Amino acid sequence: MNIPFTKMHGLGNSYIFINVFDFPLQENILADLAIAVADKDTGIGSDGLILIHPTDKADVGMRIFNKDGSEGKNCGNGLRCVAKYAYEHQLVDEKQFTIETKAGNVSAEVHGDRSQVKEVTVDMGVPILKRSEIPMLGVDQDQVVAEPFEVQDEKLEVTTVSMGNPHAVFFVDDINEAPLTTLGPIIEKDQRFPESVNVEFIEQVNDKKIHFRVWERGSGVTQACGTGACASVVAAILNGKLEKGKEITVHLAGGDLYITWAADDHVWMRGKAETTIEGTFFME
Numbered sequence: 056m057n058i059p060f061t062k063m064h065g066l067g068n069s070y071i072f073i074n075v076f077d078f079p080l081q082e083n084i085l086a087d088l089a090i091a092v093a094d095k096d097t098g099i100g101s102d103g104l105i106l107i108h109p110t111d112k113a114d115v116g117m118r119i120f121n122k123d124g125s126e127g128k129n130c131g132n133g134l135r136c137v138a139k140y141a142y143e144h145q146l147v148d149e150k151q152f153t154i155e156t157k158a159g160n161v162s163a164e165v166h167g168d169r170s171q172v173k174e175v176t177v178d179m180g181v182p183i184l185k186r187s188e189i190p191m192l193g194v195d196q197d198q199v200v201a202e203p204f205e206v207q208d209e210k211l212e213v214t215t216v217s218m219g220n221p222h223a224v225f226f227v228d229d230i231n232e233a234p235l236t237t238l239g240p241i242i243e244k245d246q247r248f249p250e251s252v253n254v255e256f257i258e259q260v261n262d263k264k265i266h267f268r269v270w271e272r273g274s275g276v277t278q279a280c281g282t283g284a285c286a287s288v289v290a291a292i293l294n295g296k297l298e299k300g301k302e303i304t305v306h307l308a309g310g311d312l313y314i315t316w317a318a319d320d321h322v323w324m325r326g327k328a329e330t331t332i333e334g335t336f337f338m339e
């Protein structure tokens with residue numbers, strides 16, 4: 056099978072995008088296809104696979120598969136890329152439109168013109184804070200904020216936020232010392248998170264900026280995570296470290312994202328989306 060693809064990234068968080076409007080794919084090959092395209096040696100190399108598909112629930116639909124073939128419900132960097140692709144390829148008429156995800160619909164606005172969208176703003180919706188809806192095991196609570204969390208004899212504090220997908224956020228004094236590759240994979244699979252979890256470490260720089268590193272569920276270390284950046288700003292506000300209603304710069308390994316948790320509880324994300332390769336992937 057010869058599959059046309061576009062490789063795009065948001066701040067180095069890269070995905071192989073397939074336009075399912077033009078090239079329908081069978082459900083039973085999707086997990087294997089994600090693993091195959093993501094492999095840097097035998098495939099293309101990416102953090103996963105994203106399908107841009109027709110839907111009657113929004114202007115365009117997005118499905119995201121991690122590097123290990125598991126399906127995520129949401130992807131912030133993916134949403135900005137889907138918005139760029141949809142507008143540049145005239146899948147939508149207006150600069151503002153809706154995108155369906157497995158976690159619900161979001162609305163996006165592209166900045167630029169048909170020849171090149173450079174930045175995208177997405178209304179990422181209202182974060183989910185209730186413990187059972189993260190989901191996290193234990194006695195249910197409206198919020199899990201700075202809860203003692205012991206792992207591998209390390210005594211940490213966790214704040215959990217779902218942006219349609221689960222995030223466990225930990226504050227560190229120095230981002231360069233964050234236990235990303237040591238504790239990241241262990242926390243991801245910790246039994247307290249029945250659906251596994253994306254793991255974020257953040258260092259507060261000042262009242263307008265945080266440094267951020269992520270170990271993503273199903274993909275490991277990535278350069279950036281849009282939903283993770285949103286979850287981290289919400290977590291920092293819940294911990295009284297940042298103020299609601301102010302735009303926060305989240306400095307990720309791959310660049311900056313601009314996140315606001317607005318007074319109406321919606322989280323707004325603004326940042327770049329870039330196209331790097333178009334080609335054909337050959338799959339037996």
Ligand SMILES: N[C@@H](CCC[C@H](N)C(=O)O)C(=O)O
Pocket residue numbers: 068119121126127128129130131132133220221253271272273274277279280281282283
């Ligand atoms: N990189 C993404 C999130 C991708 C899905 C995540 N790994 C999950 O399984 O929930 C982003 O930019 O948000």
